[in-house]
Amino acid sequence: MTTSLRTVPNRLSKTIHQTSKWGAKYKWGPQETETGMCRLSLSQEDKNVRDWFVKETKSLGCEVKIDQIGNIFAIYPGQKKGPPTGIGSHLDTQPTGGRYDGVLGVLAGLEVLRTFRDNNYTPQYPVAVVNWTNEEGARFPKSIMASSVWAGVSSLKDIYAIKSITDEKPVTVLEALESISYKGKTQANCNENPLKAHFELHIEQGPILEKETKKIGVVTSAQAYSWIGVNLKGRAQHTGTTPMDMRADPFLTAAKMTMAVNEIAERHLGLGSVAELHISPNVVNVIPKTAEFIIDIRHATDVGLENIENDIKRALENIVSDTEVILEFKRLFHNDAAHFDKSCIDIVQESASMIVGENKTIKMLSGAGHDSCSTTNANVPTAMIFIPSKGGISHNPTEYSSPEEIENGFKVLLNTIITYDARRTM
Amino acid sequence: MTTSLRTVPNRLSKTIHQTSKWGAKYKWGPQETETGMCRLSLSQEDKNVRDWFVKETKSLGCEVKIDQIGNIFAIYPGQKKGPPTGIGSHLDTQPTGGRYDGVLGVLAGLEVLRTFRDNNYTPQYPVAVVNWTNEEGARFPKSIMASSVWAGVSSLKDIYAIKSITDEKPVTVLEALESISYKGKTQANCNENPLKAHFELHIEQGPILEKETKKIGVVTSAQAYSWIGVNLKGRAQHTGTTPMDMRADPFLTAAKMTMAVNEIAERHLGLGSVAELHISPNVVNVIPKTAEFIIDIRHATDVGLENIENDIKRALENIVSDTEVILEFKRLFHNDAAHFDKSCIDIVQESASMIVGENKTIKMLSGAGHDSCSTTNANVPTAMIFIPSKGGISHNPTEYSSPEEIENGFKVLLNTIITYDARRTM
Numbered sequence: 001m002t003t004s005l006r007t008v009p010n011r012l013s014k015t016i017h018q019t020s021k022w023g024a025k026y027k028w029g030p031q032e033t034e035t036g037m038c039r040l041s042l043s044q045e046d047k048n049v050r051d052w053f054v055k056e057t058k059s060l061g062c063e064v065k066i067d068q069i070g071n072i073f074a075i076y077p078g079q080k081k082g083p084p085t086g087i088g089s090h091l092d093t094q095p096t097g098g099r100y101d102g103v104l105g106v107l108a109g110l111e112v113l114r115t116f117r118d119n120n121y122t123p124q125y126p127v128a129v130v131n132w133t134n135e136e137g138a139r140f141p142k143s144i145m146a147s148s149v150w151a152g153v154s155s156l157k158d159i160y161a162i163k164s165i166t167d168e169k170p171v172t173v174l175e176a177l178e179s180i181s182y183k184g185k186t187q188a189n190c191n192e193n194p195l196k197a198h199f200e201l202h203i204e205q206g207p208i209l210e211k212e213t214k215k216i217g218v219v220t221s222a223q224a225y226s227w228i229g230v231n232l233k234g235r236a237q238h239t240g241t242t243p244m245d246m247r248a249d250p251f252l253t254a255a256k257m258t259m260a261v262n263e264i265a266e267r268h269l270g271l272g273s274v275a276e277l278h279i280s281p282n283v284v285n286v287i288p289k290t291a292e293f294i295i296d297i298r299h300a301t302d303v304g305l306e307n308i309e310n311d312i313k314r315a316l317e318n319i320v321s322d323t324e325v326i327l328e329f330k331r332l333f334h335n336d337a338a339h340f341d342k343s344c345i346d347i348v349q350e351s352a353s354m355i356v357g358e359n360k361t362i363k364m365l366s367g368a369g370h371d372s373c374s375t376t377n378a379n380v381p382t383a384m385i386f387i388p389s390k391g392g393i394s395h396n397p398t399e400y401s402s403p404e405e406i407e408n409g410f411k412v413l414l415n416t417i418i419t420y421d422a423r424r425t426m
Numbered sequence: 427m428t429t430s431l432r433t434v435p436n437r438l439s440k441t442i443h444q445t446s447k448w449g450a451k452y453k454w455g456p457q458e459t460e461t462g463m464c465r466l467s468l469s470q471e472d473k474n475v476r477d478w479f480v481k482e483t484k485s486l487g488c489e490v491k492i493d494q495i496g497n498i499f500a501i502y503p504g505q506k507k508g509p510p511t512g513i514g515s516h517l518d519t520q521p522t523g524g525r526y527d528g529v530l531g532v533l534a535g536l537e538v539l540r541t542f543r544d545n546n547y548t549p550q551y552p553v554a555v556v557n558w559t560n561e562e563g564a565r566f567p568k569s570i571m572a573s574s575v576w577a578g579v580s581s582l583k584d585i586y587a588i589k590s591i592t593d594e595k596p597v598t599v600l601e602a603l604e605s606i607s608y609k610g611k612t613q614a615n616c617n618e619n620p621l622k623a624h625f626e627l628h629i630e631q632g633p634i635l636e637k638e639t640k641k642i643g644v645v646t647s648a649q650a651y652s653w654i655g656v657n658l659k660g661r662a663q664h665t666g667t668t669p670m671d672m673r674a675d676p677f678l679t680a681a682k683m684t685m686a687v688n689e690i691a692e693r694h695l696g697l698g699s700v701a702e703l704h705i706s707p708n709v710v711n712v713i714p715k716t717a718e719f720i721i722d723i724r725h726a727t728d729v730g731l732e733n734i735e736n737d738i739k740r741a742l743e744n745i746v747s748d749t750e751v752i753l754e755f756k757r758l759f760h761n762d763a764a765h766f767d768k769s770c771i772d773i774v775q776e777s778a779s780m781i782v783g784e785n786k787t788i789k790m791l792s793g794a795g796h797d798s799c800s801t802t803n804a805n806v807p808t809a810m811i812f813i814p815s816k817g818g819i820s821h822n823p824t825e826y827s828s829p830e831e832i833e834n835g836f837k838v839l840l841n842t843i844i845t846y847d848a849r850r851t852m
């Protein structure tokens with residue numbers, strides 16, 4: 001049990017705020033820490049925090065492996081050999097993101113290692129802190145991207161070819177990896193470079209913990225979700241001379257589809273959003289030639305998601321059927337609902353109950369996708385710990401969790417890792 | 427009557443295609459001429475064609491005046507002094523435009539002057555060929571922009587401050603004028619630098635002449651139109667964690683508004699379009715914080731346009747009323763329906779009947795706005811000549827009018843100018 005290890009109060013919070021200098025943007029409050037982040041995956045800011053993370057973990061005695069898709073494994077040695085117990089999340093952020101989403105999980109992992117070092121504590125087995133590449137899917141439109149490659153769900157070749165959607169001149173994942181020198185040599189493969197388990201501390205990013213006045217969410221599963229890329233081709237024509245009934249207006253079509261996506265998802269008690277769209281030529285008096293957008297749909301169950309996806313496909317076809325707009329769509333991303341590991345969940349629950357009291361914990365579902373979904377896909381026993389997000393706000397510079405909430409989350413993680421390690425028999 | 431002046435067959439078409447090198451883009455057919463254009467107002471390509479136009483008209487003996495908003499007046503001397511008879515249009519194009527829209531009118535004016543020179547013909551009064559700046563409103567979102575300044579409808583100061591919407595880093599009109607050295611010294615003012623009349627040859631940009639198998643459109647008026655800028659502010663939030671009923675999604679709101687704009691315009695037998703839109707942050711899994719777009723509405727009558735505009739404003743307010751999205755809108759541009767001058771129209775009709783036969787002419791309304799609307803606003807007697815547009819297509823690289831159609835249009839313009847000049851008494 002962790003109670004025997006001394007921890008340094010609030011050091012984790014300080015680390016979060018100190019390292020926010022790599023990408024800090026969008027000041028929203030008077031405090032120095034009240035500034036959001038833009039640290040897009042594989043950007044210069046991402047390189048800076050990665051370089052620091054590698055140096056920091058090496059100084060604690062870690063062996064650092066970088067795999068072919070830029071995932072960083074900082075492995076703290078144990079008394080025995082064996083696949084490390086993983087603590088993972090991501091250091092990349094949304095373009096208009098906050099300081100906690102993902103960052104908390106990696107730096108809490110680092111804080112676990114620092115606590116080991118401070119206490120001269122050596123776990124039975126190695127413990128790896130993992131920084132997974134492009135979890136957000138913001139720069140390269142595929143979330144939990146590199147953990148999916150590691151899990152064998154996505155092929156390295158396909159992923160290398162994905163183009164960025166946030167750069168003026170799009171670059172591929174491969175080009176971006178090479179440009180910041182994070183295309184490593186370690187196989188991006190859960191068999192070649194395995195983890196024994198995966199634990200992830202994350203902000204909730206939703207409103208439930210706050211509403212229920214709970215301190216820790218014991219996450220049992222994560223929603224199923226898909227991203228569907230839609231390309232509409234119409235006819236560029238003059239807005240002032242083209243009769244309404246002679247148009248092939250792909251943006252009007254996109255507008256109808258956006259409404260349909262929202263309606264269908266709501267009807268199925270899921271989520272549906274269109275948040276990324278490009279029209280061309282994008283001038284006032286030219287009916288666009290093309291509209292391209294990505295649909296994001298989510299549901300707690302795989303069958304619920306399937307129903308939404310099928311209804312949306314029918315709706316898209318229906319909407320174009322009486323127009324001259326040409327429709328193409330394809331699934332860009334899919335992840336089944338992830339069900340975390342019973343014994344890992346139990347250890348999280350045990351630790352959480354000990355640290356904040358059982359009545360301040362709640363078993364819950366994750367709305368967002370996480371790298372822990374990928375490790376579950378790789379059959380690695382996995383569980384997650386949530387702390388509250390103020391106002392349920394995330395993917396927004398004003399995203400906030402208090403130092404106390406962060407400290408709670410860290411202590412639950414630390415206890416979970418020590419307990420899991422202590423119970424490991426191989 | 428022009429019949430006495432020798433013309434050089436197809437020289438105008440050749441000039442159109444030769445000068446297309448400044449901005450040629452988007453090859454769509456095997457012929458060299460089957461390529462569209464991107465010559466945005468006050469761009470480097472626009473400077474190149476302007477420099478050539480100035481040199482060319484000077485070599486014909488013109489005095490060239492450049493006004494404060496970059497309008498170029500190339501004035502061919504007459505036997506007597508007096509305000510010149512104007513032939514005007516624009517050399518700027520849409521970002522994905524064709525070779526004829528606007529360009530035809532300016533280069534046909536040049537061809538009139540060349541024909542005068544070839545025939546050693548001196549009109550009674552000076553004839554000015556005018557290249558009006560930013561007619562398209564594509565780069566700077568205000569169409570017939572500089573002719574409106576000249577007409578006293580827009581203030582020079584306001585227009586100088588307009589920011590581009592097609593540049594990665596927006597620039598103002600003033601900065602763009604200065605950067606290509608086309609901020610001239612002549613007052614941009616119809617009283618200080620007057621025209622006696624204004625004639626404009628243009629492609630129809632719509633389907634009517636082709637459908638009716640007519641060769642020349644005698645344009646009697648142009649539609650009223652307005653552009654309304656809409657700003658929507660919502661709340662950036664996670665698409666995967668934010669319940670459908672806790673969202674403030676400005677893009678969903680924009681989609682509903684786009685449908686309303688189309689429906690309302692159609693109901694009033696007018697036109698309504700949303701063709702320019704920016705959402706931010708524009709990534710897959712973040713409900714956007716903002717959506718900004720411009721509505722383009724048109725009607726043959728001022729009262730019809732007013733009805734559309736009022737209904738749209740009510741609809742916009744209605745759509746946001748049960749959301750947390752904040753709506754702001756303002757009119758960016760407005761032009762009343764333009765009614766051209768009876769005696770100028772009569773001369774165009776007379777010339778057209780003579781050249782293509784009366785049964786191949788038709789009196790018609792212009793769907794698009796033109797610099798001739800501005801000269802009408804300045805109380806300058808004005809008329810327009812249309813030639814057919816293949817398939818009614820314009821604001822598209824494949825925009826096309828044949829060499830014969832161009833030759834017809836040119837001859838009608840030449841005859842119109844000579845007739846008008848001959849009948850001028852002061």
Ligand SMILES: NC(=O)NCCC(=O)O
Nearest residue numbers: 135136143368369666711
């Ligand atoms: N946690 C998180 O925001 N992940 C991004 C992937 C998603 O869209 O759910």
Ligand SMILES: NC(=O)NCCC(=O)O
Nearest residue numbers: 240285561562569794795
């Ligand atoms: N002729 C033309 O395309 N003018 C552009 C202004 C408009 O949108 O009508």
